[in-house]
Amino acid sequence: MTTIKPTAQHQVLDPCLLGRPVHLLHIFAAQLRDDLAQAMRLNMSRRYWGGFQVDDVVFGRLEGGEQIGRWLSFAAPSGNIGFSLERKVLLSVLNFRYGRNKNDSKVEGNSAAAAVDESAVRVTATEERLAVVLGQQLAGTLAGRIELNLPAIDKAAPAEGDEFKPAAGAHPPKGTWIVTVTVSDVDSGATGRFWFSLDKALMASVLRGLMPARELNKKGGKNQGPLAQRLQVGLHGRLVSKEVPLGSLFDLRVGDIIPVSLHRADVLLDDSRLFTAAVTEHKGKLCLTSFEDVE
Incomplete structure (x- = not known):
């Protein structure tokens, strides 16, 4: 049964x-x-x-x-x-x-x-x-x-x-x-x-x-956009670099001029070179534009 x-x-x-x-x-x-x-x-x-x-x-x-x-x-x-x-x-x-x-x-x-x-x-x-x-x-x-x-x-x-x-x-x-x-x-x-x-x-x-x-913080983050848009990093622009002999450096005097040519600037994240950019002037300030990836 x-x-x-x-x-x-x-x-x-x-x-x-x-x-x-x-x-x-x-x-x-x-x-x-x-x-x-x-x-x-x-x-x-x-x-x-x-x-x-x-x-x-x-x-x-x-x-x-x-x-x-x-x-x-x-x-x-x-x-x-x-x-x-x-x-x-x-x-x-x-x-x-x-x-x-x-x-x-x-x-x-x-x-x-x-x-x-x-x-x-x-x-x-x-x-x-x-x-x-x-x-x-x-x-x-x-x-x-x-x-x-x-x-x-x-x-x-x-x-x-x-x-x-x-x-x-x-x-x-x-x-x-x-x-x-x-x-x-x-x-x-x-x-x-x-x-x-x-x-x-x-x-x-x-x-x-x-x-x-x-x-609440976790759910609030869903409306803040993709991480790539919210993550902020500091970039540094290196406008010019020039190599000179050490002897010439010691011979420099007040008023001397070091000739340089301003081409494209380097854009760095910490010490890593990521881009090159053109240097322009806008309202009395130097600006970087036309970014290109560094190959």
């Missing part, structure tokens, strides 16, 4: 990611977590977030079956950031910010309150405006971290006007890079999530910011 063993699962490699520091994304995630936590503690942001804290930040890719709620899109300096916030988190922030519950009655204290029954609360214009405000704050923090990590030569020029102007966004397609941020309210213990989606340009910037310096 033959026993059939289950086939081992294997990871399918994405050729677009080969040679790119995807294994270092956890470093960016840790940096972004600290940035978001700091941004939510600022006085301006605490009016919204209250006792919320950032628990985790994780990179992943959409597999196609996920159904995340309403998406907004924000234009960053070097790409577009999608943003979606769980409605239960948005309602908790709404309660903390405006001090109202689902029945529009006052909530005691300034806590973000316990979880709200989303189905019992209709969507209001205030809720939609708040989602835009929070999206602008958080997307700006993400864009700032991406720009901060980039080498100086790759930093995007500041955009004119409001670079985080919101727009309605569609659900990202399969394969899109997603940053999932988990938050919790210290007082109530309620947890929730919000998401960023990164387009190809922004994801390329994230990975480039994580690339080791030696790799």
